Amino acid sequence: xxxxxxxxxxxxxxxxxxxxxxxxxxxxxxxxxxxxxxxxxxxxxxxxxxxxxxxxxxxxxxxxxxxxxxxxxxxxxxxxxxxxxxxxxxxxxxxxxxxxxxxxxxxxxxxxxxxxxxxxxxxxxxxxxxxxxxxxxxxxxxxxxxxxxxxxxxxxxxxx
Amino acid sequence: xxxxxxxxxxxxxxxxxxxxxxxxxxxxxxxxxxxxxxxxxxxxxxxxxxxxxxxxxxxxxxxxxxxxxxxxxxxxxxxxxxxxxxxxxxxxxxxxxxxxxxxxxxxxxxxxxxxxxxxxxxxxxxxxxxxxxxxxxxxx
Numbered sequence: 001x002x003x004x005x006x007x008x009x010x011x012x013x014x015x016x017x018x019x020x021x022x023x024x025x026x027x028x029x030x031x032x033x034x035x036x037x038x039x040x041x042x043x044x045x046x047x048x049x050x051x052x053x054x055x056x057x058x059x060x061x062x063x064x065x066x067x068x069x070x071x072x073x074x075x076x077x078x079x080x081x082x083x084x085x086x087x088x089x090x091x092x093x094x095x096x097x098x099x100x101x102x103x104x105x106x107x108x109x110x111x112x113x114x115x116x117x118x119x120x121x122x123x124x125x126x127x128x129x130x131x132x133x134x135x136x137x138x139x140x141x142x143x144x145x146x147x148x149x150x151x152x153x154x155x156x157x158x159x160x
Numbered sequence: 161x162x163x164x165x166x167x168x169x170x171x172x173x174x175x176x177x178x179x180x181x182x183x184x185x186x187x188x189x190x191x192x193x194x195x196x197x198x199x200x201x202x203x204x205x206x207x208x209x210x211x212x213x214x215x216x217x218x219x220x221x222x223x224x225x226x227x228x229x230x231x232x233x234x235x236x237x238x239x240x241x242x243x244x245x246x247x248x249x250x251x252x253x254x255x256x257x258x259x260x261x262x263x264x265x266x267x268x269x270x271x272x273x274x275x276x277x278x279x280x281x282x283x284x285x286x287x288x289x290x291x292x293x294x295x296x297x298x299x300x
Contacts, residue, residue, distance in 0.1 A: 024193070027192070027193045028193040028194065030193075031186070031189045031190050031192075031193040031194075032179075032190075032193075032221065032224040032225065032228065033179050033225070033228070034228060036231075036232060038236075054236055056224065056227055056228070056231070056236075057224075057227030057228075057230070057231055057236065057239060057242055058220060058223050058224045058227045058242070061194065061196075061220050062193075062194050062195055065194060065195035065196055066195055068195075069195060087198055087199065087200060087210075088200075088206075088209070088210040088211075089210070090198075090200075091246070092219045092220070092246050093245065093246060094243065094244065094245045094246070095219070095220065095223055095243065095244050095246075096241070096242070096243035096244070097241060097242045097243065098240070098241050099239055099240055099241065099242075102236065102237070
């Protein structure tokens, strides 16, 4: 059989609170080569009508990772531990975002993960975990819904 | 005249964006900035133990470039959706070129939306990401 723990299908993790720190957002924007000041400079962001700097489009994945860190610090399993992901053979298959509203520096959001499904591909050579992450703001509601697939390249003896 | 979301037609292309070359330093910084500490991207010993010749770039670093391609053109307030399939590994040293083409312009719930087909390629021509974006094209 595969490596993922398929008994976790359908699990929804408890919501985890994450605050988007401005310095962390700036570090991320700089690292990906972003130059638009609305992602870097609070004054420029405010001049453009925003309360603070914006989170770049793919920062949703980071918010999910920050929630995982919070889970581990609280003694809870993170999403990879829940599904029994093995980093030696793990690949990122797909990543998808639906945007309902912007995320800003100093926002405190709630993050919940749902393990939606496990599937197989390439005659059992690959197994795929499907995970949906929802990022919610207490007053602005759902901001981003993210879906991702994580793939195990299975050694022959582990193929289902 | 450069195209904008409100004027874009099917077949129009976005100004391309390049990023790189992606060094080991870039990968170390991205690991820190994103919180993705998967050692397959930053620890050569771990990568070799896992059967790889070398570390390779985070797929999400390239997807961040697809995000920049679209938001630099349309503005983030118009971005409704962004998705990507990671089709090949991006090796250390690669330069990533991101491209986008308008493939559909349609109305939904009283708004005009664009579908953009996105791609990331590296220097040797390998396509590393295949993506799509949904952009609001209603005049503001």
